[in-house]
Amino acid sequence: MTTILLVEDDISLASWVSEFLTEQNFTVIHLARGDLVLDKINNHPIDLVLLDVMLPGLNGIEVCRLIRQHRQVPIIMLTARADEYDEVIGLEAGADDYVIKPVRPRALLARITRQLSNQQQETNTKNIMTFGELTINQEAKRVTYLKKEIELSSSLFSFLTFLAEHAGTVVDRDSVFLALRKREYDGLDRRFDVMLSSLRKVFNDDPLKPKKFKTIWGKGYLFVADAWGADVEIEQIQPTNKQES
Known part of the structure; x- marks a missing residue:
């Protein structure tokens, strides 16, 4: 559950917002002070x-900046003023959106749904x-x-993904x-050299002229981003076949 x-x-506003969002199948955690937010963010999903x-302890702009130093969770600011200055400061601090009080339930739900959808799309892309x-x-x-x-062992998959x-x-x-x-690398373990050779075999990368x-x-490993087109594959396979014949 989200x-x-x-x-x-x-407290009055927080109560009805919590009740409304709970009815929409969200789990709601309420805090009344800004200086309690970071601990909650770091210890709860x-x-x-x-x-x-406007919050006691630490104002929302400062809280927003602190959150952004630790997490990329979507943030919607609640402001009592329809002031462009408030909007600009909030967005510069790292907020994703803002809602002007008095808060309208359906408008708030639409903003929340949009931000959660954007977050999911970004996660899927990553x-x-x-x-x-x-x-x-x-x-x-x-x-x-x-x-x-392509079937890979879990260790080869992890190595490929890291590269x-x-x-x-x-x-x-x-x-x-x-x-x-x-x-740390002990200077002797060659497991990743062997795994690189395995990846070359799987992806038909000529070990004599790898692309x-x-x-x-003396430095390490390089994954070449622009070497994965179908045309590159043909160029690599043809010389290899000639050598084998």
């Missing part, structure tokens, strides 16, 4: 924040990476290339070991 954090010191501008004919779906743990599904997330950047072995093995996965000697 959880909304309502930060409002007007919050999907959206309704944030009043979970899917596409490079030419290669698609990596992180949530579904699926890889397709040239319209065919793809840093496409165009050389990642050193220390970074790979810390991210995927949770320890998709490169090893930069």
